[in-house]
Amino acid sequence: MTPREVAALLAYVVRLDPRMNLDDPQAAADRLAQWCDLLSDVPATAHGWDAARTARDYIARNPYRIQPSDISRPWHAHKADALNRHVGTFEPAQHPHLDPDDVTGYRAALAAERHAVATGQQAPDTHRAITAGPAAAEVERRLAELGTYMPRTVAQALAAHRPRRAEREQLAAANRPDPLDVPCTHPPCRAPIGQPCRNLHRNPRTAHPSRIDAATAHHHARQEQPA
Structure with missing residues (x-):
């Protein structure tokens, strides 16, 4: 959060919990500096995240005065959960400028996507082509026999140029x-x-x-x- 965003959050906190009000300007400035330091890597809002709502929930459920760690801890837990739920694939169709054979470019794009998820700029992609069930292991084995030498999202983007291969992969994925x-x-x-x-x-x-x-x-x- 920027200092302006932290100041707005503190003003909201004081409105919800008057005990947080400080009459001494120097003490208020010191507290603002402390909160700015400890919340510098926490966004005000992000996908599935709102710092003000987190502060409100804490104040509503706890008798103790809120600390900046009561906001930063939930954010880092939210961030870890988003990264854990993110499949980690990259959709080349959304980036037509990217050469599918450019390994360095692909890795850079993948890293940028994960950074966007980690900072809350992008929601995690939780889609999985094959999830579970009795056929999942068989499908994975058949696709492995065909030779998965590139990410499946790249293979899907190239399907029009390799129809026979794409048809075999579709049959394997459908377990047919x-x-x-x-x-x-x-x-x-x-x-x-x-x-x-x-x-x-x-x-x-x-x-x-x-x-x-x-x-x-x-x-x-x-x-x-x-x-």
Whole structure:
């Protein structure tokens, strides 16, 4: 908080608790200097945070005179909770100027995002693509087999340029059968694992019916295996 914000907070505190009023100007100035020092890293307002509301809640619930630590402690607890709830991902789509292959730039943007969350300038991003449930471990394993060599948010931004890979990742994330997990046994095709079916007159991103059936059976067998 700036000295002006701290002074306004102290005036509000005195209005709620007249015991905090000081008649001696020097004592009032000393107290203001102390509060400014101890609250210099505490914002007046932020996402989910309001220093005045924190002071009001303290005064309403405690018989003791409020101290600056009664405001700074809740702020640092709020800050730690926000960082713990923040997934720590970075959305390149929100920053079109950032080159997905620029590792240094990506890390700097990620650090800036975490700093914004830590200082209350930005709300934590708590979204997770895969959370829990019996299928979560299987989905993670399948995505790992595909090779997660870049953050998923970057992969999503590049999906239009790598449709086959994006389709496989979508199938894995939805825990659905993937034809490319098994070889194709159709005689004119015989495409190996990971390769699309050949000699298809329909959509080239589909697979022969026998391969789809084999992939479905393979998927069900995986589901029945113990984790």
